[in-house]
Amino acid sequence: MTDTAPLKAAIIPVTPLQQNCTLIWCTKTMRGAFTDPGADLDKLKDAAAKMGVTVEKLLITHGHLDHCGQAKILADELGVPIEGPHEADRFWISRLEDDGRKWGFAGKTFEPDRWLDNGDQVTVGELTLDVYHCPGHTPGHIVFHHPESKLAIVGDVLFQGSIGRTDFPMSNHQDLIDAITQKLWPLGDETAFVPGHGPMSTFGRERQTNGFVADRILASA
Template identity: 75%
Template structure:
């Protein structure tokens, strides 16, 4: 089992990691721990998918046992096995942006399980429309789909009794969104930000300055103690990245 969640969170009072050493697919899961409740209100697991090892996240509300898959880009059998093992009842699919490793098989999964798709922002319609073309180019399964709900900045999405804020963060793609659960100080940021790096902006419709502005003006104000799952690689915190990230640390931008 590849423990991708082994760094970046252990010192936080708000979140702690709990690893299931028996898990076949989960790297681990996070639970809120601010007041040490008997049952944390939210949990999240990572299932790396596609040859690009994209972090598909399974998040769920422990009060209702209802959950959502965020960015199910591929490896659907692996994802379904992970969901079955968790015992979570899926109620929707959430998408951060339109690149194939994040949503290439979202439409297939939605049709198979009868789930709605929410996200990304409609500015990523360009990327979703070319999923099959891009998939063929890179030897990956991908299918064009139409989300049941396009998202805009300031929207909210629900998962069980949980509410996640939608933050439009263009730059990597024009329609990229971030999902933020304020009570847990937890975000799923897709390819906006990584531990030690930021998203590429050399793709069509990418914009480096838009990305920097989104990170510094929309993410940093949420607080240094926010833990985030990126689209690839290990988790981190906004505070850690403000200290050490070569692209968007306070020092790098001073």
């Protein structure tokens, strides 16, 4: 993205699972949001300060510990609201403290200031992002998309070369495949995405090369 791009993004891996928290911000206002601030809060706050970004909200793709375990703690420290995920992930959010004990870092349950649904929009500074409900990995998983930047924050729906796990309680493999093909692919092959773990890719690349959801793979299924 050029210096004149309306949106900028910085990926900040957090938690022992190296989950991709993303700081996105409006270059016009320098107001931003963290997506999926699972832990390592000092690291996140330092990144925002370094970029000169005023964080105005937290955006959550889904209720797993590495994505939102410490979102409530950060929201309270910054005095900002939490938006997302879809309410179907209330089950996972209710488990954050128990799951945190299992993984060895603190988790805190929360009630977001706004549950999000398919077709909703969120604002960051003067930016507007579209919300897509993409269940499968979890029932309430959502994706954030900024059309002008051709950028999506997809959490654990899709990865470079892989897709989200569906062996968790309330996961559904077919729902995940349907979400990818019916919600993400129409956003365009040129759309780049930040996955919940690992390197970025584009939807077009995954349609060609992904061993789970490439067009040729699904056509032969």
